[in-house]
Amino acid sequence: xxxxPADVQVGTELPExxxxxxxxxxxxxxxxxxxxxxxxxxxRVAREVGLPGVIAHGMLTAGLAARAVTSWAGxxxxxxxxxxxxxxxxxxxxxxAGAELTVRGRVAALLDDGRVRVDLTVTxxxxxxxxxxxxxxxxx
Amino acid sequence: xxxxxxxxxxxxxxxxxxEVGREKIAxxxxxxxxxxxxxxDAAAARAAGHPDVIAPPTFAIVLSLGAGNVVVDDxxxxxxxxxxxHGEQRFTHHRPIRAGDRLVATATIDxxxxxxxxxxxxxxxxxxxxxxxxVCTTRSMxxxxxxx
Numbered sequence: 001x002x003x004x005p006a007d008v009q010v011g012t013e014l015p016e017x018x019x020x021x022x023x024x025x026x027x028x029x030x031x032x033x034x035x036x037x038x039x040x041x042x043x044r045v046a047r048e049v050g051l052p053g054v055i056a057h058g059m060l061t062a063g064l065a066a067r068a069v070t071s072w073a074g075x076x077x078x079x080x081x082x083x084x085x086x087x088x089x090x091x092x093x094x095x096x097a098g099a100e101l102t103v104r105g106r107v108a109a110l111l112d113d114g115r116v117r118v119d120l121t122v123t124x125x126x127x128x129x130x131x132x133x134x135x136x137x138x139x140x
Numbered sequence: 141x142x143x144x145x146x147x148x149x150x151x152x153x154x155x156x157x158x159e160v161g162r163e164k165i166a167x168x169x170x171x172x173x174x175x176x177x178x179x180x181d182a183a184a185a186r187a188a189g190h191p192d193v194i195a196p197p198t199f200a201i202v203l204s205l206g207a208g209n210v211v212v213d214d215x216x217x218x219x220x221x222x223x224x225x226h227g228e229q230r231f232t233h234h235r236p237i238r239a240g241d242r243l244v245a246t247a248t249i250d251x252x253x254x255x256x257x258x259x260x261x262x263x264x265x266x267x268x269x270x271x272x273x274x275v276c277t278t279r280s281m282x283x284x285x286x287x288x
Contacts, residue, residue: 019173032164032171034202049222058226063172063198070197075188076178077236079197085228132228135197 008116008139014105017068021056021090022098029060043094055089061101061129065122068103069135072118078138080115087131090124099124105135114140143252143259147217152210155245157270158203162239165195172196185238194236201229204265204278207245211263212282217249219261219284227260228281234274242270250279257286 026040035057038045046054062084070076092099101124108119120133162182169179177184178194185193212219237243244267251262260283267276 025171025173029171032168032202034205059198059201059229060172062229063196066197067172067174070174070176076176076196077188077190077194077233080233081231082197082233083228083230086226 008107008110010107010110012107014068014072014103014118014120017064017071017103019064019101019103020098021060021064021092021101022096023054023092023094025098026054026056026060026092029057029063033057033059035059051089051091053091053093056092056099056101058084058086061086061090061122061124062133064101065103065120065130065133066135068105068120069118069137072105073137073139079135080138081134081136083132083134084130085132086129088124088127088129090129101129108134111136114138142254143217143219143261145252147249147252149249150214150216151246151248152207152214153246155203155207157242157244158206160195160237160239160241160243162193164202165193165199165239168199168202169196172198182239190236190238192239194238197231197233198229199237200231200265200267200276200278203243203245203267204263204280207247207265208263208280208282211247211249211261217261219259219282223285224282225285226280227283228262228279230279232277232279234276237267237275241275243267243275244270251281259284259286 105120109117118135122130248264250264262281265278
């Protein structure tokens with residue numbers, strides 16, 4: 001298939017991806033995913049439950065991380081396994097800039113059947129927000 | 141309150157059929173600001189070898205959220221949802237989810253443990269077509285923070 005990376009080796013780096021997440025993006029993701037948890041859109045409730053403010057859906061962060069892999073792989077259908085562990089909330093301020101999310105990735109292992117394991121590092125404000133983010137991609 | 145280890149393996153009745161729609165996939169891709177045409181354009185998807193538009197790798201959360209609620213709502217599980225955070229999520233794709241799929245979700249409790257007063261509940265959701273073809277397996281780990 002077209003667009004897939006050639007000459008992939010252990011250590012091959014994915015293009016770095018930077019996204020901005022605003023409150024409007026959280027509303028859009030809430031509707032699209034069906035996750036209407038109040039802490040993702042209501043500052044008052046978020047603070048009442050001990051959060052520093054409105055936080056992004058973990059699965060929005062995960063989805064943006066997966067996007068870095070699918071755009072590199074060329075075919076999103078090539079992602080056969082995707083696994084994330086959430087370690088730190090992404091606080092989304094009530095302004096136009098929102099929160100910044102940076103995704104870096106590298107090929108960590110060559111598996112059998114033309115599959116590779118990609119390990120991602122996902123940060124916001126310089127802090128890791130996922131303690132594990134890993135994809136298995138079928139490249140052949 | 142510690143979760144009962146005897147819950148492991150408990151399975152819940154299959155969901156109603158969920159029909160995956162093209163517009164829902166496009167809406168989900170837009171929420172991820174992902175412009176990939178295979179999420180919107182059936183011709184582009186076919187050119188990439190798929191029968192119809194496919195869904196992003198994390199789309200299955202739409203179905204697993206709903207299916208997982210039967211576990212959280214189980215009185216035997218007794219988890220306090222107001223103290224729950226999403227700890228971990230995994231998707232294993234047997235093939236991409238695509239428009240037109242008619243999927244049934246079955247939830248099973250995979251693991252429970254209590255660490256430092258926090259309850260951790262891992263629910264597996266098997267997504268299969270109504271004809272029984274496996275499509276995706278999701279695993280969600282929820283953490284219920286212990287009362288301070």
